[in-house]
Every structure is written in structure tokens, then in C-alpha cells.
Amino acid sequence: MPFVPYGRQSIDDADIAAVLDVLRSDHLTQGPVVDAFERALGETVGAPHCVAVNSATAALHIACLALGVGPGDLVWTSPISFVASANCALYCGAEVDFVDIDPVTLNMSVDVLEEKLRKAEAAGRLPKVVIPVHLCGLPCDMSAIGALALRYGFKVIEDASHAIGARDGGDLVGACTHSDIAVFSFHPVKIITTGEGGCCVTQDPDLGKALLRLRSHGITRDENDMSGPSEGPWYYEQIDLGFNYRMTEMQAALGLSQLARLNDFVSHRHRLADRYDAELAALPIDLPQRSADSLSSLHLYIIQLRLDEIALSHRQVFESLRQRDIGVNLHYIPIYRQPYYRTLGFKPGHCPNAEAYYARAVSIPIFHGMTESQQEQVVVALKDVLQ
Numbered sequence: 001m002p003f004v005p006y007g008r009q010s011i012d013d014a015d016i017a018a019v020l021d022v023l024r025s026d027h028l029t030q031g032p033v034v035d036a037f038e039r040a041l042g043e044t045v046g047a048p049h050c051v052a053v054n055s056a057t058a059a060l061h062i063a064c065l066a067l068g069v070g071p072g073d074l075v076w077t078s079p080i081s082f083v084a085s086a087n088c089a090l091y092c093g094a095e096v097d098f099v100d101i102d103p104v105t106l107n108m109s110v111d112v113l114e115e116k117l118r119k120a121e122a123a124g125r126l127p128k129v130v131i132p133v134h135l136c137g138l139p140c141d142m143s144a145i146g147a148l149a150l151r152y153g154f155k156v157i158e159d160a161s162h163a164i165g166a167r168d169g170g171d172l173v174g175a176c177t178h179s180d181i182a183v184f185s186f187h188p189v190k191i192i193t194t195g196e197g198g199c200c201v202t203q204d205p206d207l208g209k210a211l212l213r214l215r216s217h218g219i220t221r222d223e224n225d226m227s228g229p230s231e232g233p234w235y236y237e238q239i240d241l242g243f244n245y246r247m248t249e250m251q252a253a254l255g256l257s258q259l260a261r262l263n264d265f266v267s268h269r270h271r272l273a274d275r276y277d278a279e280l281a282a283l284p285i286d287l288p289q290r291s292a293d294s295l296s297s298l299h300l301y302i303i304q305l306r307l308d309e310i311a312l313s314h315r316q317v318f319e320s321l322r323q324r325d326i327g328v329n330l331h332y333i334p335i336y337r338q339p340y341y342r343t344l345g346f347k348p349g350h351c352p353n354a355e356a357y358y359a360r361a362v363s364i365p366i367f368h369g370m371t372e373s374q375q376e377q378v379v380v381a382l383k384d385v386l387q
């Protein structure tokens with residue numbers, strides 16, 4: 001049987017033509033296509049300020065810096081995420097801690113967050129920034145998190161790497177209705193791709209300006225932001241310590257072309273998920289949560305094994321599926337269990353719900369170009385292995 005990956009990009013002729021046009025144009029970087037991509041992204045997600053960068057990792061880094069995260073500060077995120085959600089705080093010299101997940105939604109638990117905030121307030125050690133992650137594209141309860149942010153005085157960065165095209169109630173993810181900044185990823189396994197790439201979106205014009213500067217060396221050409229009058233048409237000032245996190249024109253052209261297919265991408269994922277929901281309902285597994293009042297972008301389809309009803313171990317199920325050429329994966333190892341985080345003092349068991357999830361989770365393939373026969377191969381393999 002041919003191998004079925006867990007995720008894969010979908011590139012069509014229009015995407016290829018858009019990239020070729022840029023290659024024949026005057027600008028390969030810092031040209032008009034990045035601006036056009038930013039405008040289109042901002043309009044799509046309902047945010048007036050959008051700053052495209054070369055990865056979501058870079059976006060998370062400058063989002064933390066724009067919110068003033070530095071040495072002595074504390075940043076909290078979810079343990080069930082990619083390591084970048086936590087590393088961004090460490091890049092800024094801050095400390096990081098993890099808020100355990102809700103076992104049903106798999107997102108940061110609002111109850112655990114509230115309890116942890118109460119204790120942190122008593123101890124005089126509140127976080128400066130909290131980074132909820134919309135795992136699989138299922139939006140976190142942002143109105144509850146936003147209310148806690150007001151009550152306890154922290155800022156919120158949504159790690160929406162999985163969630164472009166998702167909705168939280170009536171709010172588009174990225175409109176930042178209850179957050180300061182949201183971050184998207186355009187890595188090839190995500191909903192839309194630019195090869196490598198990401199962006200920050202915000203409602204706040206000052207944050208938008210800060211993010212723009214941090215993307216490009218901390219340099220401004222806006223006289224209003226300079227320390228004194230311009231010295232001439234060549235003049236610019238470096239007023240922050242920024243980076244070269246710029247996106248190329250080729251990447252932006254691909255992104256702009258992909259963005260035109262966002263609704264197709266999300267609705268196809270829903271069709272695939274509906275079919276899985278129906279075909280897998282009788283197996284000894286828990287299917288992913290969907291919610292009546294939000295729209296997941298369904299970046300991932302994660303099943304959880306009911307190990308007491310299955311003769312095989314988690315690892316055996318995983319290996320048996322891989323042997324049948326099913327590209328199962330595991331999103332994610334609790335971040336604090338990584339050796340690097342253990343050297344920072346984190347102990348196994350720090351977040352019990354995250355560990356219980358990790359012991360039985362399997363991501364099964366879901367991607368735009370997935371054919372019916374590929375999905376059938378996955379369903380047959382699962383029935384074979386689990387029954």
C-alpha cells in the first residue's frame with residue numbers, strides 16, 4: 001500500500017504561476033506582494049494590522065518582545081503544543097510555565113488557568129503573557145481567557161498556528177477580540193502554506209508598528225518614531241534590537257494564492273472528519289471534540305485509544321499503523337518532558353491531564369488532497385488493528 005502522510009500541502013497550477021510571476025518580477029523580497037498578502041490576510045481574519053514573517057516561531061518571538069516580555073517575566077502556555085509555543089518566552093530571557101489541558105477539548109483548561117492564577121497572585125508571581133494554543137484548530141474559550149486577562153492583568157498571544165479559517169462563536173480566529181496578538185503558521189503541514197512562513201495579527205496600531213520594526217532589525221523610516229529630525233532621504237533609525245525575520249515575495253505569492261482556497265481547504269477537512277466520525281464511531285477510541293458554537297479548522301484529527309478495551313499497547317497500535325503505511329503521528333509530547341525543559345527543572349507529572357493524553361493519543365491522516373481511497377486505507381487499518 002502507498003504511504004498516507006498525516007498532513008500534506010496542496011499546490012495547484014495557480015499557486016505555481018503566482019510564484020513564477022514573482023521570480024520574473026523586480027522584487028524577490030521587500031516588494032509589493034508581501035504587502036498584498038498582509039492586506040488579504042488581515043481582511044480574511046478580521047484584523048487591521050498584519051505582519052508577515054518567515055515562520056510562526058519568529059512571529060511568536062516578536063509577539064513576546066512587542067508585549068515587553070524580558071528577563072524576570074513569566075509566560076504560561078499549554079504543555080500540549082509544539083515546542084515553539086514555549087521557546088519564544090525563553091528567547092526573551094523570560095521564564096515559562098505550563099497550564100494543564102482540558103481532557104475533552106485538549107486546549108489549555110480555563111479552570112486550571114484560573115486556579116493557577118489565584119495561587120500566582122497570592123505568591124506575587126503572575127504571568128506577563130499567556131499563550132493559549134488552538135490545538136487542531138479548535139478555538140480555546142477566548143472570552144473566558146480574555147476575562148481572566150483583564151482580572152489578573154496579563155497579555156494574551158493566541159498561538160493560532162493550526163487555526164486559520166476557524167471561528168470562536170461569531171469571532172474569526174485572528175480578529176483578536178479577546179487577545180493582544182494572534183500568530184499563524186504557514187508551514188506545509190498547516191492549513192495554508194508559504195513553504196516556511198508565519199504572521200502576527202493585532203487590532204492595536206502600536207503593536208503593529210512594533211512588530212513591523214522587530215521583523216526588520218528594529219529599524220524605522222517613520223519620522224514620528226525617530227529620536228530627532230530626519231537627516232535626509234537616506235535616513236533611518238534603529239530604535240529596537242530586531243531581527244531579519246522577513247518573508248520573501250515568492251513565499252507571499254504562494255500564500256496569497258493559497259489564501260484564495262482557504263474556505264475549500266477547511267470545508268474539505270470537515271468532509272474528511274465527518275467521514276472519520278461515522279466510520280470510526282464503533283471502535284474503542286475517543287473521537288475528537290467538535291463544538292456547536294465554534295468552527296474548527298481541523299488541522300489535525302486526533303483519536304485517543306481506550307487502552308483498557310484494546311489488547312495492544314499505545315506503542316503497538318502506533319507501530320502497527322505505521323507498518324500498514326499509515327503516517328500516524330503524535331501531537332505532542334508534553335513540552336516540559338523534553339530534555340531541554342527537564343534541565344530547567346520541570347518534572348514528569350507536572351501536568352497530569354497532558355500526560356494522560358500523551359499516553360493514548362494518535363493523530364491520523366487528514367489533509368486537503370486526501371482521496372477517498374486513502375481515507376479508506378486509514379479506516380481499514382484502524383479497524384484491523386483495533387478490533
Ligand SMILES: *Cc1c(COP(=O)(O)O)cnc(C)c1O
Nearest residue numbers: 055056057082084161185187198
Ligand atoms: C507549527 C507550529 C508552530 C511553529 O510554526 P513554524 O511556522 O514552523 O515556525 C508553533 N506552534 C504550533 C502550535 C505549531 O503547530
